[in-house]
Amino acid sequence: MGMSVTISVATEQDAEQIFxxxxxxxxxxxxxxxxxxxxxxxxxxxxxxxEVAADCVFVARLGEEVVGxxxxxxxxxxxxxxxxxxVHPRLQGHGIGxxxxxxxxxxxxxxxxxxxxxxxxxxxxxxxxRLYRRVGYETVGTSQGDDGVxxxxxxxxxxxxATTA
Ligand SMILES: CC(C)(COP(=O)(O)OP(=O)(O)OC[C@H]1O[C@@H](n2cnc3c(N)ncnc32)[C@H](O)[C@@H]1OP(=O)(O)O)[C@@H](O)C(=O)NCCC(=O)NCCS
Numbered sequence: 001m002g003m004s005v006t007i008s009v010a011t012e013q014d015a016e017q018i019f020x021x022x023x024x025x026x027x028x029x030x031x032x033x034x035x036x037x038x039x040x041x042x043x044x045x046x047x048x049x050x051e052v053a054a055d056c057v058f059v060a061r062l063g064e065e066v067v068g069x070x071x072x073x074x075x076x077x078x079x080x081x082x083x084x085x086x087v088h089p090r091l092q093g094h095g096i097g098x099x100x101x102x103x104x105x106x107x108x109x110x111x112x113x114x115x116x117x118x119x120x121x122x123x124x125x126x127x128x129x130r131l132y133r134r135v136g137y138e139t140v141g142t143s144q145g146d147d148g149v150x151x152x153x154x155x156x157x158x159x160x161x162a163t164t165a
Pocket of ligand 1: 025026028029084085086091092093094095096097098099120121122127130131
């Protein structure tokens, strides 16, 4: 591909770039649902900072620029919840989203003992659902967030897919 995008653990210094990037990336989802109050758009910078400190957060970098991000945390039932996967619109469709997802899955297993992965996608977000199914996720149910957007819940067991970053 010739693109030198690297994936690494996010540091405190990345929080502001992640905050701005997610605001940009999730505009398309907001437009799709006609809802500009979805979580990635209303999350505060302080809350992003807290997640970077506590959760498994990865960034994709092109030089100094953060061009992608994902977060994950292990929940009470042992499943890791993965979310806010985003890639800068100008760099989408080159596999960076899939690489971020793989990095988060591997770290969640190796560092936090995750047994399963869980994520959610808006019910009309065909591209996102396609990406998740391609890497092994299956629909396990539906949910509705505070913002009212119906979501599809997908899961996969931590297994062969997650052993390499
Ligand atoms: C969802 C998102 C993170 C995906 O990131 P991405 O980097 O584009 O993801 P990938 O490149 O791994 O996969 C996307 C597509 O590119 C294709 N692709 C991957 N590598 C490729 C390559 N080297 N050459 C050409 N196409 C490629 C994939 O097959 C996939 O195609 P599909 O949509 O037909 O299934 C990105 O679209 C985004 O930020 N969206 C807005 C925020 C959002 O909705 N986040 C998810 C919330 S659930």
